[in-house]
Amino acid sequence: MSSHIVASFDEDLVQIQAKISEMGGVAEEMLSKALESVQNRDAALASEVIDRDKALDAMEMELEEAVVRVIALRQPVANDLRVLIAAMKISSTLERIGDLAKNIAKRAIPLSAARPMRLTTSIARMGRETLAQLSAVLNAHASRDVDTAVQIWNQDYEIDEMYNAIFREVVTYMVEDSRLIGVGAQLMFIAKNLERIGDHTTHISEMVYYIVKGNTLGDDRPKGEPTGVNLVAG
Amino acid sequence: MHAAVAILVGVVAATATGLALSPALAFLGAALIAYVASHFLHRTLHAEPEPREGTGDAGETGGRQIPADVGPQLIEKLPVPLLLISQRGRLGYANLAAQGMLPRLTPGQHFAHIIRAPAFVEAVSATLRDGLERSFEFTSYEGNERHFEARVSMLAECEGFGPEAHAIVQVEDRTRTHRIEQLRSDFIANASHELRTPLASIIGYIETLQNHAREDPEARERFLAIMAREAHRMQRLVDDLMSLSRIEMNEHVRPVERLPLNRIACDCASVFQPLASQEGITLRVELDPDEADVIGDRDQLSQVFTNLIDNAMKYSAPGATVTIRSAPENPAHPGRVGVSVSDTGMGIPREKLHRLTERFFRVSVPQSRHKGGTGLGLAIVKHILNRHKGRIEISSVLGEGSTFTVWLPRATQLHIVPDEPPAVAPASRAAR
Ligand SMILES: Nc1ncnc2c1ncn2[C@@H]1O[C@H](COP(=O)(O)OP(=O)(O)OP(=O)(O)O)[C@@H](O)[C@H]1O
Ligand SMILES: [Mg+2]
Numbered sequence: 101m102s103s104h105i106v107a108s109f110d111e112d113l114v115q116i117q118a119k120i121s122e123m124g125g126v127a128e129e130m131l132s133k134a135l136e137s138v139q140n141r142d143a144a145l146a147s148e149v150i151d152r153d154k155a156l157d158a159m160e161m162e163l164e165e166a167v168v169r170v171i172a173l174r175q176p177v178a179n180d181l182r183v184l185i186a187a188m189k190i191s192s193t194l195e196r197i198g199d200l201a202k203n204i205a206k207r208a209i210p211l212s213a214a215r216p217m218r219l220t221t222s223i224a225r226m227g228r229e230t231l232a233q234l235s236a237v238l239n240a241h242a243s244r245d246v247d248t249a250v251q252i253w254n255q256d257y258e259i260d261e262m263y264n265a266i267f268r269e270v271v272t273y274m275v276e277d278s279r280l281i282g283v284g285a286q287l288m289f290i291a292k293n294l295e296r297i298g299d300h301t302t303h304i305s306e307m308v309y310y311i312v313k314g315n316t317l318g319d320d321r322p323k324g325e326p327t328g329v330n331l332v333a334g
Numbered sequence: 335m336h337a338a339v340a341i342l343v344g345v346v347a348a349t350a351t352g353l354a355l356s357p358a359l360a361f362l363g364a365a366l367i368a369y370v371a372s373h374f375l376h377r378t379l380h381a382e383p384e385p386r387e388g389t390g391d392a393g394e395t396g397g398r399q400i401p402a403d404v405g406p407q408l409i410e411k412l413p414v415p416l417l418l419i420s421q422r423g424r425l426g427y428a429n430l431a432a433q434g435m436l437p438r439l440t441p442g443q444h445f446a447h448i449i450r451a452p453a454f455v456e457a458v459s460a461t462l463r464d465g466l467e468r469s470f471e472f473t474s475y476e477g478n479e480r481h482f483e484a485r486v487s488m489l490a491e492c493e494g495f496g497p498e499a500h501a502i503v504q505v506e507d508r509t510r511t512h513r514i515e516q517l518r519s520d521f522i523a524n525a526s527h528e529l530r531t532p533l534a535s536i537i538g539y540i541e542t543l544q545n546h547a548r549e550d551p552e553a554r555e556r557f558l559a560i561m562a563r564e565a566h567r568m569q570r571l572v573d574d575l576m577s578l579s580r581i582e583m584n585e586h587v588r589p590v591e592r593l594p595l596n597r598i599a600c601d602c603a604s605v606f607q608p609l610a611s612q613e614g615i616t617l618r619v620e621l622d623p624d625e626a627d628v629i630g631d632r633d634q635l636s637q638v639f640t641n642l643i644d645n646a647m648k649y650s651a652p653g654a655t656v657t658i659r660s661a662p663e664n665p666a667h668p669g670r671v672g673v674s675v676s677d678t679g680m681g682i683p684r685e686k687l688h689r690l691t692e693r694f695f696r697v698s699v700p701q702s703r704h705k706g707g708t709g710l711g712l713a714i715v716k717h718i719l720n721r722h723k724g725r726i727e728i729s730s731v732l733g734e735g736s737t738f739t740v741w742l743p744r745a746t747q748l749h750i751v752p753d754e755p756p757a758v759a760p761a762s763r764a765a766r
Contacts, residue, residue: 111422118423118444125450128475222689235475242447243438247668254666265688272685 112170113180116163116187123159123194124238126152130201131234131297135227137205138290139220141212149205156198163191182314186307190241193300193307197234200293200300207286214283219269223290226262230294230301233259237304246312253305253317259298266291417503418489419445421462426500435507449474454484461486461501471508478586478720481512509586517579525575528694528708532564532571567706574710578693581634581714585721589631592745596660597623598632599673602639603658606647614652617643620659626671627745634718641711642675642738648705650679650735667741670724676737682730690728691716715740 130149137146167188170176176184204227211220233252240248267288274284309317409416415432419425423444433439439448446455451472461468467487474480484505539557547553603619610617628635639658646656654677661672682690682697689695693713696702702709712726719726723743730736 114444115423118446121444121446121450122452122455125446125452125455128450129452129473132473132475132479221692225688225692231475232477235477238450239438239476242443242450243440251666251668254668262688265685268685 109170109174109176109180112166112174113183116166116170116184119159119163119166120187120190120194121238121242123156123163123191124234124241126156126159127194127197127201128231128235128238130156130198131204131227131231134201134204134208135224135231137208138211138227139224141208141216143209143212146205146208146212150202153198153202156195160191160195164188179314183311186311190304190307193303197297197300200297203293204290207290211283211286214286217273217280217283217287219266219273219284219287222262222266222269223287223294226259226266226291226294229262230259230297233298233301237301237308241304241308244308244312246309249305249308250317253302253309256298256302259295263291263295415505415507417445417448417505419458419462419501419503421498421500423459423462432505435505457484458486458501458503461488462499477723478509480507480509480586482506483508510583513583513585517582521575521579524693525572528571529568532568536561536564563706567703567708570706571708571710574708574714577637578710578714578717581717581721585717587721589629589634589722591630591632592627593630593632593635594624595626595628595630595635595671595673595742596621598635599639599658602636602643605640606643610647610656613647615647615650616655617647618655618657618659620657621673622660625660626673628671628722628742629745630722630742631718634721638715638718638740639673639675641715642740645711646675646677646679646736646738648707650677654678654735661739661741664741667725667727669744670741671744672727672739672741674737674739676735678735681732681734681736682728683732684730687728687730691726 130152133145133152134149136142137149167184171181171184174180233255236248237252239245240252270284270288270291274281306317410429411431412429413431415435416427416429417425417432418427423446425439425441425443425445425448428436428439428441436448445458449455449472451474453470453472457468457470460466465488467485469483469485471481471483474482482505484503486501486503489500489502539561543554543557547557599621600619600623603617606617643656643658650656656675656677658673658675661674664670664672686695686697690697691712694709695712696707696709715726719740719742725741727739727741728736729739
């Protein structure tokens with residue numbers, strides 16, 4: 101990085117980016133626990149996740165203030181400005197991911213009282229995949245690893261595919277047995293939330309790319325193919 | 335215990351005075367040994383009723399002193415991962431065990447980039463603030479979930495690192511213990527569920543044999559054949575479950591051997607040749623056996639291809655073709671090499687595709703049962719690939735056939751075996 105007149109500017113940048121990793125850690129944990137609460141029908145754990153969201157909101161506010169302060173005081177250009185803008189965007193993305201995890205936890209509460217449904221395994225798997233992508237993109241951010249960021253960006257279609265499959269499966273169940281409509285709807289919302297977390301994860305990939313390369317990743321991200329039959333797991 | 339303390343004090347003195355290396359490292363040696371004395375060895379010694387005699391096998395130095403240059407090495411090679419974190423949150427030092435555990439670690443990096451688990455960040459920040467010692471647990475979600483126990487405390491002011499105070503963190507991987515607990519309950523749940531059907535059928539036949547089939551030799555033969563088949567199925571099931579447990583248990587341990595992926599696939603295919611001709615299936619191998627090096631576990635990678643080829647043949651009718659070939663490079667899998675196993679068999683309905691790697695999932699339970707399947711093959715494949723940081727890609731058209739592609743990270747030119755990690759950056763430079 102270029103040398104700055106004021107030595108502690110670098111320190112500001114380091115602390116802001118460390119805050120992103122910290123927020124990422126909270127978002128990751130919220131998602132993991134939300135999924136656990138769905139799978140184990142654990143309403144207490146779900147409430148814990150719901151409460152945790154406030155901490156993430158506070159962190160976002162803090163980060164935003166820090167960024168605004170640094171921009172105002174130091175008037176950064178080029179590289180540094182990019183880092184700061186990206187930090188702001190990533191932090192609001194992480195805050196959104198936290199919201200979505202909270203929504204999942206909210207659905208876990210009524211589900212914990214309902215009859216167990218086999219479909220929860222499919223959701224759990226989609227959840228694990230989503231969490232793995234989120235973790236990987238946070239690693240990519242921490243180590244400025246563009247290759248991994250691009251790879252994650254390319255892989256989001258897998259989550260889309262899982263979503264489509266779950267959607268079809270839930271519909272089939274609800275058509276077969278109208279008693280499952282309530283539970284099915286909850287599961288559908290959870291899957292939708294996961295699918296959106298996947299989308300947000302690709303935004304973080306884009307930001308990592310932007311920080312390192314200085315321009316944006318194209319628009320031609322592979323989407324879940326509407327007719328092809330293709331799936332990646334593992 | 336008294337004796338032990340004496341040894342340690344000796345080491346601290348020797349390290350601090352006699353070391354020709356950088357002063358920072360010398361100090362580190364002394365400081366860490368003091369730390370280890372109070373924590374790590376303390377515990378070990380407490381666990382042992384009597385400290386072992388003859389620790390002082392140090393030859394010429396006689397007595398019980400450890401030579402001066404051993405101090406930093408000892409820290410460096412201590413099996414417990416140790417991290418040193420500066421007041422401003424920067425990683426100052428990590429010993430070999432820590433580097434092995436945290437592959438992304440870079441000296442000078444902010445610690446939240448290395449481990450971002452909230453419990454870790456909170457405990458370390460709090461100790462940097464108030465200087466109190468803390469013990470805590472945390473979980474990381476990178477790839478495979480891992481569980482850790484850790485302890486953080488402050489080191490006294492250390493000149494070798496400049497004016498900043500440092501916290502020292504000792505981390506222990508508890509993933510294995512966690513997994514054992516988890517797996518035990520999963521195993522019981524799965525096994526009992528899946529064993530119930532064959533067991534019920536065996537018991538049914540036994541009862542029939544004891545009653546009205548007793549005098550019917552023809553029925554007896556038939557029933558015994560069925561019972562034998564069911565018993566073998568149960569045996570396979572137990573074997574597969576055990577194999578799956580073993581794989582899951584070590585899923586967080588990275589494989590180390592450099593292997594030719596294509597050759598392994600070729601070797602697996604040749605094992606199936608006789609069976610293929612017997613069943614009227616054409617088995618084609620279209621890959622260069624000397625291409626595509628990966629870092630892996632040979633037996634496990636063989637298990638992957640064996641399972642895939644077995645499926646391809648099992649779910650295809652006579653006259654079908656099974657082809658094993660290199661997958662063309664794919665931008666969705668940068669840095670990975672692919673080998674695909676495709677068949678012209680029955681294919682898989684789209685809505686079932688995403689569940690294929692679930693344990694015990696079968697598209698058609700009676701059909702898979704009939705073929706002696708347990709529904710664990712692809713679950714095993716998935717867990718093996720997880721361990722290898724690889725993926726399985728499945729595409730299929732119902733009635734036309736399926737393709738299973740294995741993607742694994744290509745071994746880089748300079749693969750470093752974890753047993754000999756790269757040299758640590760000198761502590762003084764790292765502390766900046
Ligand atoms: N090549 C294939 N073509 C069509 N269906 C397949 C193919 N491979 C797997 N399947 C389907 O996926 C299911 C799961 O496969 P998996 O290998 O996990 O179990 P299995 O073959 O039933 O049993 P096992 O491998 O333990 O003997 C199978 O039951 C089958 O329905
Ligand atoms: Mg199989």
